[in-house]
Amino acid sequence: MKHYQFLNTKRAEPSKLGAELRVNNHNEIYESYDQSEASEQAERCLDCGIPYCKWDCPVSNNIPEWLNLISEGKLIAAAELSHQTNSFPEICGRVCPQDRLCEGACTLNDGFGAITIGSIEKFITDMAFNMGWQPTVKKKIDETKLVSIIGAGPAGLACADFLSREGIKAVVYDRYEEIGGLLSYGIPNFKLEKDIVKKRREVLENMGVEFRLRTNVGVDIQFEEILYNSSAVFLALGTYKSLEGNLNIEKDCTDILLSLNYLIDRIQPIINNERKTSIESLEGQDVLILGGGDTAMDCSRTAIREKAKSVKVIYRRDFENSPGSRKEKENAIEEGIEFIWNSQVKKLNYTGNRLVSVTTVKTSLEKDPHSSRLTPKELEGSEEEIKADKVIIAYGFAPQLPEWVNKNNIKRDENDRVLVTSSDSENAYRTSNSKIFAGGDMVRGSDLVVTAIYEGREAAKSIAKYLHSSSFQN
Ligand SMILES: Cc1cc2nc3c(=O)[nH]c(=O)nc-3n(C[C@H](O)[C@H](O)[C@H](O)COP(=O)(O)OP(=O)(O)OC[C@H]3O[C@@H](n4cnc5c(N)ncnc54)[C@H](O)[C@@H]3O)c2cc1C
Ligand code: SF4
Known part of the structure; x- marks a missing residue:
């Protein structure tokens, strides 16, 4: 590499x-590098000797090493190396909040502009797939030991990926008709096109992973039957209980939407190639989004794509202290979304069962000795009324565990x-039931794709160790 x-x-x-x-439209907004652009950007790496980028990457990617390979045009070697630490580099390259992780830690971030690590990571795998490359599977699958994985989100899929490379049979159950969890049924197409996830399904199936989709465990098949027939089970159910704040929600008012219901309704037709949606169009409406994270950004940018008259995001902290990725907040601003920072909704106002406005109150940010984040405090007498035809609540999610979790001695x-x-x-990653492991959002709370991948891989290592240990009895 050219060091300067x-x-x-x-x-x-x-x-x-x-x-x-x-x-x-709903297509991805970024183009891809070509080989010479990728090499040129990779060559910017200082090779500073202290890979802060790697330390701040949750899966500890060998970033300087694959940047070096790309700068030398060794694409397949870079793809092989990249897959040693990350199960889905093309996905992380697209959706990781790099400004808070690898790129935020890059030495060049201080005045020169960080290496575009995410975009190069995406380029490596996209190009390798285009050239017909597939990840190497060194061992033949041994069908005598079977690991059942419940949940085909990034945690479940990363676990399946790792196990199959170790020659262990993985069967993945999911209630949806396509794999990906929130990668498919949450994150909009303009951040991650659904064909990218479908390509991964093809790759995983070629590696010997078996999918049992449209199978809601506990409804279509009993969990106990899966447990009995498996050597070990990995749970990766995610978090699906929407947090609603303490708002006065009229249950029969169709103007209040929950973020994930709205996003899934708009994504499903893209996955299934059809036009049908159940939630009425937001075209011509004044839409308010409550929340400041990635989900709020995704809802606001989806609403603007269906020609809402105005889209405003209301959040109780400011730009710098809001949880959404900087890149996505900037993209939202460019697309015409208005942000009302340091403000929060106190009350929803109705005429009959139709929403007409919301009452907000201003907040100030104060230091809290019990928290690393600034805490918003409401300012008395700062109430304001804002007109709204629709409100989308994006306050986050908590686990919604099925009954069978309790019944099987899995502590929470x-x-x-x-x-x-x-x-x-x-x-x-072992639960209180020794045959059952768990990871991803249902263990750590709603977080990131890359942390779910990390936990899926680490749990897989642990499961593999357990299956080879003397305490294991099939
Ligand atoms: C709208 C939105 C946007 C986001 N954007 C980003 C982003 O840009 N970058 C980022 O890093 N993170 C983002 N996240 C967070 C990220 O998507 C999650 O942290 C990650 O998907 C968690 O992975 P997981 O595998 O634990 O769970 P999930 O992805 O939620 O997958 C869980 C799977 O389990 C299945 N399941 C649950 N119960 C059952 C059952 N009983 N039977 C069968 N299947 C079941 C579900 O159908 C689902 O497919 C976003 C989240 C949301 C909601
Ligand atoms: S996985 Fe995410 S944090 Fe790690 S190098 Fe890739 S984009 Fe950066």
């Missing part, structure tokens, strides 16, 4: 479609998160 290349070459993201064009904490042994213990 960053002085001559500026950080350059792949080109992005202009906001006025991209709001006319006071927030309904499943309790597991710590990641550095002998049998990491």
Whole structure:
């Protein structure tokens, strides 16, 4: 690598479609690098010797090493290396909040512009797949030991990916008709096109992973039957209980939407190639989104794509202190979404069963000795009324565990998160039932795709160790 290349070459993201064009459809907004652009950007790496980028990447990607391979044009070697630590690099490259993780930690971030790690990571696997490359599976699948995985989101899929490379049979159950969990039924197409997830399904199936889709465990098949027929089980059910704040929601008012119901309703037709939706169009309406995270950004940018008259996001902290990724907040602003920072909704106002407005109150941010984050405090006498035809609540999610979790001696904490042994213990990610492991959002609370992948992989390592140990009896 040319060590001072960053002085001559500026950080350059792949080109992005202009906001006025991209709001006319739901396609991804970023183009891809070509080989020479990717090499040029990779060559900017200083190879500083202290890979802060790797340390701040939850899956500890070997970033400087694959940047070096790309700068030398060794694409397949980069793809092989990239897959040693990350099960789905093309997905993380698209959806990780890089500004808070790898790129935020890059030495060049201080004045020169971080290496575009996410875009290069995406380029490597996209290109390798285009060239017909598949991840290497070194061992033949041994059908005598079977691990059942419940949940085909990133945690479940990463566990299946790791196990199949170890030669262990993985069968993945999901209630939806397509794999991906929130990758398919949450994150909109303009951030992650659904064909990318479908390609991964093909790759995993070629590696020997078996999917049993449209199968709601506990309804279509009993959990106990799966448990009895498996050597071990990995649970990765995610978090699906929408938090609603303490708002006065009229149950028969159709103007109040929950974020995930809305997003799934708009994504399903894209997955199934059809036009049918159940939630009425937001075209011409004044829409308010409550919340400041990735889900709020996704709802606001979906609403603007269906020609809402106005879209405002209301959040109780400011731009810097809101949880959404910087890149996505900036994309939302470019697309015409208005942000009302330091403000929160106190009351929803109705005429009959139709929503007409919301009452908000201003907040100020104060230091809290019990928290690392600034805490919003309401300012007395700062109430304001804002007209709204529709409100979308995006306050986050908590686990919604099925009855069979209780029945099978799986302990949970006071927030309904499943309790597991710590990641550095002998049998990491094991629940209080020794044959059952768990990971992803249902264990750590709603978080990120890359942390779910990390937990799926770590749990798989632990399961593999358990299956090879003397305490295992099939
Ligand atoms: C709208 C939205 C946008 C987001 N954007 C980003 C982003 O840009 N970047 C990022 O890093 N993170 C983002 N996240 C967070 C990220 O998607 C999650 O942290 C991640 O998907 C969690 O993975 P998981 O495998 O634990 O669970 P999930 O992805 O939720 O998958 C769980 C799966 O379990 C299945 N399941 C549950 N119960 C059963 C049952 N009884 N039987 C069968 N199947 C069952 C579900 O159908 C689902 O497919 C976003 C989240 C949301 C909601
Ligand atoms: S997985 Fe995410 S945090 Fe890690 S290098 Fe890739 S984009 Fe960065």
